[in-house]
Amino acid sequence: MHRSAFALMCSAFAASCLTSAVQAADYGLDQGYAVLIVSRERLQVSTQCEIGLYLQDELTARLDQGQSASFNLPPGEVTVRLATVGNKTCQPGINQLDGQRLALKAGQISRYRISQTTAGYKLIPAPPIQ
Structure with a gap:
């Protein structure tokens, strides 16, 4: 009797885990993600300051010369803002950049x-990678 009750509980638990895994896989296929890669080339920008990358007005990366950052984001529109960050000489000032x-x-x-x-x-x- 105890074995059959234990087997029944194990089967129910395994079925619930399988259902959750299938639902998670379905969600990933339906929604998908977009990849955003932002790079700071060595000669594109003349400042020695780090450049802050803001996604939806939240600082998400600080890029120095030659660095890049990548993000997995949900599809749709995203607002990106760039500004110098760092010590006093690198502060962007009072104006919020568009x-x-x-x-x-x-x-x-x-x-x-x-x-x-x-x-x-x-x-x-950026030009596509070939």
């Missing part, structure tokens, strides 16, 4: 690099 809106698609790898313009730092599409 952000860029990027449209990310599930399963797509979006590569950008940081460029310096008269309006501040901007992301420009």
Whole structure:
């Protein structure tokens, strides 16, 4: 009697774990993720300061010359803002810099690099890797 009750409990537990795993796998297939890669090339930006990468107005990375950061994000629009960060000479000042809106698609790898313009730092599409 005890063996059959124990076997029944083990079977029920295994079935619930299997159901959860299948649901998690289905969610990953339906939703998917987009990959965003942002790089700071050595010669693109003239400042020695780190550049802060803000996603949805939250500091998510600090990039020095030659560094890059990658993110797995849900598909859709994301707001990206760039500003110098660091000590007193690298602070961006009082003005909040305008952000860029990027449209990310599930399963797509979006590569950008940081460029310096008269309006501040901007992301420009990077050439595809071949």
